[in-house]
Amino acid sequence: LTLARANNNLGWYYHEDIKYDSAYNYYYRAVNFYNKLGLYRNEGEVLLNMGNIQQSVKDYVGSEANAVRAIQLIQSLPETENNLDTLWSLHNLIGLISLDLGLFDKSIEYHRKGLEYSNRMTENYIYDLYTSVNIALVYAEMNDNDEWMSFNK
Numbered sequence: 001l002t003l004a005r006a007n008n009n010l011g012w013y014y015h016e017d018i019k020y021d022s023a024y025n026y027y028y029r030a031v032n033f034y035n036k037l038g039l040y041r042n043e044g045e046v047l048l049n050m051g052n053i054q055q056s057v058k059d060y061v062g063s064e065a066n067a068v069r070a071i072q073l074i075q076s077l078p079e080t081e082n083n084l085d086t087l088w089s090l091h092n093l094i095g096l097i098s099l100d101l102g103l104f105d106k107s108i109e110y111h112r113k114g115l116e117y118s119n120r121m122t123e124n125y126i127y128d129l130y131t132s133v134n135i136a137l138v139y140a141e142m143n144d145n146d147e148w149m150s151f152n153k
Contacts, residue, residue, distance in 0.1 A: 004033030008046055020053045027053070041077055044070040045086055051093050060097050067093050081121055088117040088127050092134065099138055107138045 054063035
């Protein structure tokens with residue numbers, strides 16, 4: 001457990017310092033430790049961090065694969081605010097990846113799934129706002145202002 005936490009903390013440090021190679025390496029180690037310990041919430045959260053790095057460097061396939069794996073892990077856990085937050089973040093990540101790839105329908109689908117999770121949270125205003133802005137960006141990329149206006153009502 002100490003090794004898992006140490007690697008996760010080092011991954012976070014390098015992630016914040018925008019040294020993605022080092023961050024990813026430490027996160028990868030942390031994921032393996034958390035997996036062996038059966039700490040699936042921790043594993044899922046670190047996979048989210050890895051996916052965020054991969055999206056930043058345009059490794060969309062790897063990012064989505066880590067996000068999907070993390071979704072499967074977190075969905076198997078009890079519904080808590082923390083798990084709902086992580087599930088929202090994972091769906092948001094796939095929505096952003098899909099937008100980057102021009103997969104507009106898929107992007108909207110994942111952002112709406114994210115809304116389903118945020119609607120089950122007690123403090124969801126920022127999540128809903130963030131998701132609405134992301135959906136607006138998708139519709140803007142599609143040049144479909146009418147859809148955005150009907151979604152926003």
